[in-house]
Amino acid sequence: MTYVEHSSDALDLAAAGAGLTDVEAVWADYVNSPKIRKLSLSPHEAIFYEGDPADHIYELAGGSVMLYKLLPDGRRQVVEILKEGDLFGFQRGRNYDCTAETLSGVELRALNRRDIDVSLSLQRYIGERMFAKMESLHEHAMLLGRKSAMERVASYLMRFVPGRGTADCTGPAEDIEVDDGMIELSMTRQEIADFLGLTIETVSRAISELKRRGLIRIEKQDRILIPRICNLCRLTGMH
Amino acid sequence: MTYVEHSSDALDLAAAGAGLTDVEAVWADYVNSPKIRKLSLSPHEAIFYEGDPADHIYELAGGSVMLYKLLPDGRRQVVEILKEGDLFGFQRGRNYDCTAETLSGVELRALNRRDIDVSLSLQRYIGERMFAKMESLHEHAMLLGRKSAMERVASYLMRFVPGRGTADCTGPAEDIEVDDGMIELSMTRQEIADFLGLTIETVSRAISELKRRGLIRIEKQDRILIPRICNLCRLTGMH
DNA sequence: CGTGGATTTGATGAACATCAATTAGAGTGG
DNA sequence: CCACTCTAATTGATGTTCATCAAATCCACG
Structure with missing residues (x-):
């Protein structure tokens, strides 16, 4: 057989x-x-x-x-x-x-x-x-149970940066002086909020705060530029 | 081959x-x-x-x-x-x-x-x-992102009641008039809190509140009697 | 240019965390 | 067996964060 x-x-x-x-x-x-x-x-x-x-x-x-x-x-x-x-x-x-x-x-x-x-x-x-x-x-x-609203939003944005923000991330390649990234959000604020266990308003406020602090720049609604990836990553609570 | x-x-x-x-x-x-x-x-x-x-x-x-x-x-x-x-x-x-x-x-x-x-x-x-x-x-x-402290604790307790509290739970068998259950908690308050995304104090207060309302009775520290299982289950937010 | 939904911003409130003190229980040694 | 000790759990007072309610603004689309 x-x-x-x-x-x-x-x-x-x-x-x-x-x-x-x-x-x-x-x-x-x-x-x-x-x-x-x-x-x-x-x-x-x-x-x-x-x-x-x-x-x-x-x-x-x-x-x-x-x-x-x-x-x-x-x-x-x-x-x-x-x-x-x-x-x-x-x-x-x-x-x-x-x-x-x-x-x-x-x-x-x-x-x-x-x-x-x-x-x-x-x-x-x-x-x-x-x-x-x-x-x-x-x-x-971990995100839902233990992270603050700002940490959740920062973690969410980092999801869309390829190869970064993971546990084994070692930062940007050494020979690089600009460490920026452009990400595309395909979700509405409501969807993001429902993913992060927050409300629309809290998500919106966190994103505005990141803008104010110069950690992200909004280009054309759902396209976001991250000028220094590591700076944003530091807000995720993971490093 | x-x-x-x-x-x-x-x-x-x-x-x-x-x-x-x-x-x-x-x-x-x-x-x-x-x-x-x-x-x-x-x-x-x-x-x-x-x-x-x-x-x-x-x-x-x-x-x-x-x-x-x-x-x-x-x-x-x-x-x-x-x-x-x-x-x-x-x-x-x-x-x-x-x-x-x-x-x-x-x-x-x-x-x-x-x-x-x-x-x-x-x-x-x-x-x-x-x-x-x-x-x-x-x-x-769902529990971590969307449930209140009381709903989390009730959901936690219901975990240990065999065959109940699940999505497809149809309530107690029809021919039964007492629907009680005894459960055994093998976790400390800190461990429960870290599972539910809460603090020790919030877990403790929720349990005290359940006691006060007569929904549970503490027998011998980590043994808990649930006199009417459905009553507790109603607090989980799922029904 | 105007309309309607999505987003942002502001004001207030509630839920839960934090800080602090007390009590309960389990284990220990006299 | 009973005081003693140590930790876990409870309870209380206060503070912070985020939710809620409300209004304004933005933007996409016809």
Whole structure:
């Protein structure tokens, strides 16, 4: 008896030839295979609602998506902000535990739980992504439970600076004298507030305060220039 | 060519005989196999520290464990409270992203990443557990970001009432007239506060308030009686 | 140019943190 | 068994931060 029943197609076989550890290549092969259904969505469109039967798993191929939960009285908490490459829609139970809504124009790939369940490499790829996501959920718990409003907003802005503001960030490259960055906010103040556990007004005040202190400059509404990244990073509470 | 390289031992083969979907049986076989190293720990002992090289994965076989993160100035956020059967120590990177500390006497099983990486069934089992954990992290984000102090404490107490207080809770069984429960708190006020994003004093005041209102009764320090579970549950903000 | 929603700003209030003191409980040694 | 000690927990007084309520301003879009 062989283990053929573990794989529905040639993906793992190809991977075995390429070296077992290259799960990312297997994943790329899988999601680019013609049987994967692709979807395009407009900004602020719901993908699924909290409580809906969890019948699909998605990969975000482009754009950004938020996941949020609601309390019966309407209070909202955005629990994840997803970016290209992120996976969502996995559930333990029969129903989604949160609502998924697009923040921008979005390209999705709808995956089949069945394909994934029978491939070791796909499982491993997903595992890797899940562990990363758990770390970012831990970080977010720290933000929500223990950071001040200003620290939350600074941390939020730092999210969008690639490669900076993480635990292992070592500051700017040494040979660089200007350490600035331009970031793009695709979320409204309400969405940011619901992500940070604050109100619109508190978020707005914190951003104004950063402007006043010269730590950020607003160019054209939702484009923000950070003149000295390290200065902003120091306000996150993490360094 | 077969897929034999996907499995280091007979676990999956046995599972195939028993039906592919019974990943829990495969897991049970694995963790009970003699090669799994077992550990016993006393209360309030560190298992690993944030930043340590992530060289082990653990299954909590008995007792309870908390995971927490620290900010440089000492602020602490407890990000998970683990109970029997929970897995922890998975990391995306090279190092643990939080500290693990026992809350009670604890029995652990130290697992090998290598064993798991080559078994589809074990991967799938872990995936299931991770999805459940992500849901509880979402729930916790809601608590930290949007609930009042009283709602947080009520939610915390409800955690320890088996089968109640969850989203799909339908209340007590219909044929029952007394709906009470006894719970055991194994955490200090400081640990509870750091889990709920509050201070010791606020937690203490909330508990006193619940006592005053007759919603709980303290028996012998860390044993709490809940006379009418639904009454407490109503304070969680979820119904 | 005008309209309507989003954002900002201001004034006030409530919830929770902080600081300080007291009490309760668990463990210890006489 | 009972005082003693030490820490955890409670309670009280005050302060700070952020939420709430209200108004003004900005900006995108027709």
